[in-house]
Amino acid sequence: MIYSRLLYTEHEQPHNNDGEGAYTIFSTQQLFGADCVPLGDMSVQKFAVLWEGQTDTRVIDLIEQSIMLTILSPVRLLNASKGTLVVVHDSKLVGENYKLFCLVWEKIAAGVMYDEWTVLFVKDTGAGLGxxxxxxxxxxxxxxxxxxxxxxxxxxxxxxxxxDDWAPENIFGPPPGEEPEADPERIQHALGLFDEDLDSWRESATGSKPIP
Incomplete structure (x- = not known):
């Protein structure tokens, strides 16, 4: 499913038999590190959204806002539940950058459509353990x-x-001397067809039918 023009959907895990546990893994271009410090190279960030019940696309709206405010990079997982947005962040985020991160996310969540969410910040090292x-x-x-x-x-x-689609072997075929092994079933089928053709030729040439 396409959720955003700014996000690529890497994986979607459906609910279990109890109707719980669905989540989506997203990726996006990232120019900042998990500590909110600019990176020297173009990078890709992957993070998860854990859904409760039906997909609440307001979470996507908050993510897009965080991208525009360059405050998404520390995020590992998001979960919205009963007026609370849980933000799991990288444990590398500390000091003044952590304080700024919290302030911005609190402001974003407070302005969620038709509601006002509070934010619970959890380090990735302790998420789900307490x-x-x-x-x-x-x-x-x-x-x-x-x-x-x-x-x-x-x-x-x-x-x-x-x-993989543009790998040389898929464009030009295997290198000389490395022809793919023939399928045994295909070989057996081809031999059977040859035997049938040979029997038909003998019958037409001699008028005698092959001995079964």
């Missing part, structure tokens, strides 16, 4: 953080989505 956040957050946040590659990495040519 009593912070709602039941859904406590139950699923740790698993999402542990089982997905979230954070910021430098963008490289290897990340080109269609790289």
């Amino acid at each position: 009593l912070k956040g709602g039941r859904i957050f406590r139950q699923f946040a740790r698993e999402i953080l542990d089982n997905n590659e979230l954070g910021i990495v430098e963008f490289t040519p290897d990340m080109f989505l269609f790289k």
